[in-house]
Amino acid sequence: MIIQQQVCVPAGMDHKKELLHAVYGVYSGWVERFPLACQKGCAFCCTQSVTMTSLEGEEVLGFVKRKGMEKWLIEKLGKTTAAKSKAVITTNQYARACLEHQKVDEDALGGWNFTPCIFLREKICSIYEVRPFGCRSFGSLMRCSDNSGAEIAPIHLTVNTVFTQIVEHFVSDGGYWGNMADILENLIENQASGSTRSLLPAQPIPGFLLEPYEVKLIHVLLKQLYEQSVEKQTFGDLIDNFMPI
Numbered sequence: 001m002i003i004q005q006q007v008c009v010p011a012g013m014d015h016k017k018e019l020l021h022a023v024y025g026v027y028s029g030w031v032e033r034f035p036l037a038c039q040k041g042c043a044f045c046c047t048q049s050v051t052m053t054s055l056e057g058e059e060v061l062g063f064v065k066r067k068g069m070e071k072w073l074i075e076k077l078g079k080t081t082a083a084k085s086k087a088v089i090t091t092n093q094y095a096r097a098c099l100e101h102q103k104v105d106e107d108a109l110g111g112w113n114f115t116p117c118i119f120l121r122e123k124i125c126s127i128y129e130v131r132p133f134g135c136r137s138f139g140s141l142m143r144c145s146d147n148s149g150a151e152i153a154p155i156h157l158t159v160n161t162v163f164t165q166i167v168e169h170f171v172s173d174g175g176y177w178g179n180m181a182d183i184l185e186n187l188i189e190n191q192a193s194g195s196t197r198s199l200l201p202a203q204p205i206p207g208f209l210l211e212p213y214e215v216k217l218i219h220v221l222l223k224q225l226y227e228q229s230v231e232k233q234t235f236g237d238l239i240d241n242f243m244p245i
């Protein structure tokens with residue numbers, strides 16, 4: 001069963017990067033409860049299917065510049081043309097379509113490209129500290145292999161989707177969502193041309209896709225998020241009327 005919770009688009013959100021880090025913090029604290037088999041050096045999830053927002057792209061690009069990797073990144077992106085996403089809707093658009101009982105092809109979110117991520121070096125992430133939420137949400141209860149994918153608890157998947165929706169929501173006032181390579185390439189090109197080709201405008205949360213038994217947990221998690229301290233205020237203060245679930 002799907003439950004729709006109407007939410008409001010926040011007016012004028014400041015401190016978006018701090019809000020993003022609050023989401024990362026609450027999520028990582030929550031996900032620790034799972035006995036995940038994931039270990040450093042296991043990189044089955046690190047493919048060119050990762051998606052993110054333009055806000056997360058700015059974080060990655062800032063890190064790349066600080067590390068003097070910008071030229072390397074531009075060259076790398078130039079060689080990934082065939083690997084980019086064909087997503088036609090964002091996570092929040094997908095959620096809206098489901099809530100409105102529209103038929104949606106799951107491939108509309110971009111499908112899979114198993115080419116290794118451009119940031120993977122000897123099976124280690126070279127931008128680990130600024131990796132986007134899509135990467136932070138990786139996890140499997142069993143060791144993955146060439147023949148078996150990740151095994152993830154349904155509630156873990158639900159929380160991943162809820163937090164992915166929140167991160168998209170942060171930039172729904174003019175930001176973008178898309179494949180990691182597309183976002184980075186556009187951020188770099190945009191500095192010169194103003195182009196945002198192949199990206200999708202980020203959308204506000206239309207509601208969450210929850211089973212009745214998941215509502216209480218999501219409520220607890222969102223309450224925890226609301227109470228996070230952000231720039232001498234709380235997360236809830238900065239995004240008033242957000243997610244009244």
Ligand code: SF4
Pocket residue numbers: 045046047050117118119120121124125126127128131132135
């Ligand atoms: S950014 Fe890092 S964690 Fe994310 S897919 Fe690439 S290598 Fe893996």
